Amino acid sequence: MSLPHSKMRAPAIVVVDNDPEELASIEEELTRRYGEDYEIVAKRSTTAALMTLKKMHEANQTVAVVLAEHWMEDLAGAEFLAHARRHHPDAKRALLVKWRAWADRNTAAAILNAMALGNIDYYVLKPSRAGDELFHRTMSEFLHEWARLNRPESKEIRIVANQWSRRGHEIRDQFARSGVPYAFYTTDCEEGRDLLRDAHELVKDDQKRSLLEDADTRRADLAVVYMPDEEPLVNPSEEEVTKAYGLATEVGERRDFDVIVIGAGPAGLAASVSASSEGLRTLTIERASIGGQAGSSSLIRNYLGFSRGVSGAELVQRAYQQAWVFGTNFVLTRSVDELHTEGNRHVVRLSDGSEATARAVILATGVAYRRLGIPSLEDLHGRGVFYGASVSESQALAREDVYIIGGGNSAGQAAMHLCRHARSVTLLIRGSSLAESMSYYLRDQIDQVRNIDIEFRAEVVDGEGEDRLRRITIRDRDTGETRPVSAAGLFVMIGARPHTDWLPDWIERDDWGYVKTGPDAKAAKQEKGFTDQDGHDFQMFETCVPGVFAVGDMRHGAPKRVASAVGEGSVVVRQVLAYIEGESAPVEAART
Numbered sequence: 001m002s003l004p005h006s007k008m009r010a011p012a013i014v015v016v017d018n019d020p021e022e023l024a025s026i027e028e029e030l031t032r033r034y035g036e037d038y039e040i041v042a043k044r045s046t047t048a049a050l051m052t053l054k055k056m057h058e059a060n061q062t063v064a065v066v067l068a069e070h071w072m073e074d075l076a077g078a079e080f081l082a083h084a085r086r087h088h089p090d091a092k093r094a095l096l097v098k099w100r101a102w103a104d105r106n107t108a109a110a111i112l113n114a115m116a117l118g119n120i121d122y123y124v125l126k127p128s129r130a131g132d133e134l135f136h137r138t139m140s141e142f143l144h145e146w147a148r149l150n151r152p153e154s155k156e157i158r159i160v161a162n163q164w165s166r167r168g169h170e171i172r173d174q175f176a177r178s179g180v181p182y183a184f185y186t187t188d189c190e191e192g193r194d195l196l197r198d199a200h201e202l203v204k205d206d207q208k209r210s211l212l213e214d215a216d217t218r219r220a221d222l223a224v225v226y227m228p229d230e231e232p233l234v235n236p237s238e239e240e241v242t243k244a245y246g247l248a249t250e251v252g253e254r255r256d257f258d259v260i261v262i263g264a265g266p267a268g269l270a271a272s273v274s275a276s277s278e279g280l281r282t283l284t285i286e287r288a289s290i291g292g293q294a295g296s297s298s299l300i301r302n303y304l305g306f307s308r309g310v311s312g313a314e315l316v317q318r319a320y321q322q323a324w325v326f327g328t329n330f331v332l333t334r335s336v337d338e339l340h341t342e343g344n345r346h347v348v349r350l351s352d353g354s355e356a357t358a359r360a361v362i363l364a365t366g367v368a369y370r371r372l373g374i375p376s377l378e379d380l381h382g383r384g385v386f387y388g389a390s391v392s393e394s395q396a397l398a399r400e401d402v403y404i405i406g407g408g409n410s411a412g413q414a415a416m417h418l419c420r421h422a423r424s425v426t427l428l429i430r431g432s433s434l435a436e437s438m439s440y441y442l443r444d445q446i447d448q449v450r451n452i453d454i455e456f457r458a459e460v461v462d463g464e465g466e467d468r469l470r471r472i473t474i475r476d477r478d479t480g481e482t483r484p485v486s487a488a489g490l491f492v493m494i495g496a497r498p499h500t501d502w503l504p505d506w507i508e509r510d511d512w513g514y515v516k517t518g519p520d521a522k523a524a525k526q527e528k529g530f531t532d533q534d535g536h537d538f539q540m541f542e543t544c545v546p547g548v549f550a551v552g553d554m555r556h557g558a559p560k561r562v563a564s565a566v567g568e569g570s571v572v573v574r575q576v577l578a579y580i581e582g583e584s585a586p587v588e589a590a591r592t
């Protein structure tokens, strides 16, 4: 946040094409539609465009979109776009192609290669006539996605915090995961200071006001959230933030439902959409904010229908809206701590002590990363040490050295995201290879990126830093040697563990805690001497308790992908309906 927004130049859209007529027509098209809000810059050579991008970077001018024809006389468009990223890592970058150009093998290869390497976000068809809406649809999507993350003045929610305040990180993470846009200002920038002065006037509680007074000491763990027409929130809890945003954190007057969904990650959201769309009265309870693990994914590329990929936060925000318009009741920031049955009702107890009942329950509680358990690093959680890929932190780590522990797809994706800003990103892998844990397309991308390194047979054993993480100690697992390295960020993405400890014993789980369903649940009950006297046929996602279903990552044997979680969440509702319609077996029949 170096310049007040009033003094900033308009963000730029840069277009490069060596055909003067085509360049002129694209420039005209862009100017007519976006000229009021963006500076349109057109260049005939990639060399000239690179020099302009460099100057813009030096002058602190942001660039929203860069478009380039691939077949240029100097540097090929795809290569130029790869270079463009160095100066403007957040700009959307696309190859410009003519209609049917993808039928040409060389052009198709250039697009696929640049996509695979992460050098472009997508390709754009050149406008075929004035007002070509297909061209503008892609442009508008690019600008929307860019502005969502990079245009603070367009956001209604503003957060002021010390850069390395843990509470500040948690709040930003909460918004980022659920796809709610916000602007972030550090306490030492001009806007941050102005906002804190406003807060001092507006906050009524004396104790909270006094917290604002040591805002400028770098160590103060301070975060202030501003929402339109609300008193600023000083160091608010997750629940206070959720309430102020207008979302429910308590079960309302209605306590009895057809189905209760526990967890609002992709599986729980899909179940909520399907159940509500089938007319079932649905309550969805989430212990944090919506999104689950998917909310922390910077770019999901393997989910059907999003050829450019979609950020996890965007996907879950859309899913939440969809469930809401079908009538799902949501309760956020409450965990379900207990589940039992009374007659033909399942009863869930929430962390605030309240209860709700339903004829069927869908468990969709997912998994979470295992903690490192190293006290020095636990102390720095949120101040340089992050569990999962904290998309909200990438800009704060610009030009810093960052480490990621883990060799799965999520670690690979995080590396690709963080390398845009960080000076170096190092993946620390306990084993000797990534072949089994990471998809080929990610390994391939990582190989091509100059500032990502991989250290095999390595583990982190210690860390230090007073106000924020400064150093970690890495141990070579073969020689036992340790060495300290400077590190501003450590992302831990190891050993997913299902959220199932709270479930009653009579819901069968495997040795790792994943819930057994369908034939696995039936077999587990039979092993314990349970006889299927009433002929209850376990449905595929049904646990060993009739009417209690499990879907997504927490289910034994689940593929652990967004698409499969969504698929299971959708399909399970047919089984819930069949159960409710039949409701043959008394709920308690399956208890041993």
Ligand SMILES: Cc1cc2nc3c(=O)[nH]c(=O)nc-3n(C[C@H](O)[C@H](O)[C@H](O)COP(=O)(O)OP(=O)(O)OC[C@H]3O[C@@H](n4cnc5c(N)ncnc54)[C@H](O)[C@@H]3O)c2cc1C
Pocket (backbone or CB within 6 Å): 262, 263, 264, 265, 266, 267, 268, 285, 286, 287, 288, 289, 290, 291, 292, 293, 294, 295, 296, 297, 298, 299, 300, 301, 302, 334, 335, 336, 337, 364, 365, 366, 367, 368, 388, 389, 409, 410, 411, 413, 414, 499, 502, 551, 552, 553, 554, 560, 561, 562, 563, 565
């Ligand atoms: C960084 C990252 C990147 C990823 N990238 C991809 C990708 O590109 N493609 C892909 O296919 N997959 C990807 N994945 C995996 C994918 O996100 C998961 O498979 C998917 O989110 C699983 O969905 P789920 O709903 O089963 O569980 P989760 O997403 O884990 O959601 C479970 C939810 O339940 C809530 N919960 C837990 N316990 C309780 C309780 N007791 N009461 C109430 N609520 C509770 C949690 O807070 C959470 O919100 C990625 C994962 C991560 C972490």
